[in-house]
Amino acid sequence: MTGILYLIPNTLGLNDGTPANPLAEVIPEQVRAITASLSYFIAENAKTTRAHLKLIGLTHPLAAPLQEIAIRELNVNTEANALPGLLAPLLADQDAGLISEAGVPAVADPGANLVRLAHASGIKVRPLVGPSSLLLAVMASGLNGQSFAFNGYLPTDAGQRMKRLKALEERSRGERQTQIFIETPYRNAALLEAMVNTCNASTVVCVATDLSLPSESIKTQAAGKWKAEMAAGRMPDFHKKPTVFLFLAE
Numbered sequence: 001m002t003g004i005l006y007l008i009p010n011t012l013g014l015n016d017g018t019p020a021n022p023l024a025e026v027i028p029e030q031v032r033a034i035t036a037s038l039s040y041f042i043a044e045n046a047k048t049t050r051a052h053l054k055l056i057g058l059t060h061p062l063a064a065p066l067q068e069i070a071i072r073e074l075n076v077n078t079e080a081n082a083l084p085g086l087l088a089p090l091l092a093d094q095d096a097g098l099i100s101e102a103g104v105p106a107v108a109d110p111g112a113n114l115v116r117l118a119h120a121s122g123i124k125v126r127p128l129v130g131p132s133s134l135l136l137a138v139m140a141s142g143l144n145g146q147s148f149a150f151n152g153y154l155p156t157d158a159g160q161r162m163k164r165l166k167a168l169e170e171r172s173r174g175e176r177q178t179q180i181f182i183e184t185p186y187r188n189a190a191l192l193e194a195m196v197n198t199c200n201a202s203t204v205v206c207v208a209t210d211l212s213l214p215s216e217s218i219k220t221q222a223a224g225k226w227k228a229e230m231a232a233g234r235m236p237d238f239h240k241k242p243t244v245f246l247f248l249a250e
Contacts, residue, residue, distance in 0.1 A: 003090035009130020036060035137244035141206035148178035173249035
């Protein structure tokens with residue numbers, strides 16, 4: 001027997017307007033109950049995971065005092081040879097939770113390789129329901145939800161980024177496929193400027209910011225219109241805010 005690896009969603013940010021139970025609007029009851037029952041977590045960041053567990057504990061008694069819950073980190077700096085050790089407690093029949101900094105684990109997240117190793121090791125993997133900024137953005141964009149591709153981060157070099165955008169726009173046009181990107185929040189403006197300056201004026205661009213939060217903003221329009229608004233000084237309010245970018249070439 002092995003333990004179960006639960007893939008635990010995190011919020012995309014907190015709604016300060018519901019202090020009594022700030023997780024209730026986006027994290028289902030069953031997910032919160034399962035999270036509270038676990039005493040071993042594999043997390044992108046131990047400090048923020050403890051903060052999340054503290055909020056879980058407001059409505060669901062934790063399996064152990066917070067300081068006694070084991071949290072081991074898995075992030076972009078974790079070496080591949082460390083992954084078997086993270087799964088060792090599961091092979092000894094202990095359940096564990098894999099939790100991301102925001103949204104769902106193993107999607108745009110370093111947990112994917114651990115999940116693959118869990119399958120290879122005969123460990124049951126159970127994904128739990130929660131917010132995904134990528135799917136929320138596709139849902140709200142009005143772009144093609146039948147065919148879409150997540151491209152992660154584009155190159156930071158301006159020339160390479162332009163080349164990549166042109167190639168993805170051609171793919172989008174040929175396959176009628178929505179292209180999705182994310183960016184480090186302080187570089188949001190640079191990415192949007194590159195998109196509207198590189199893409200055809202008729203390519204439809206969506207900018208989705210602070211999804212699931214009271215400050216949420218989602219806007220879809222042609223690249224040419226975005227470019228005109230930005231030239232007039234009307235930039236989206238997305239500086240240092242988590243944002244998903246999408247486009248579909250007409």
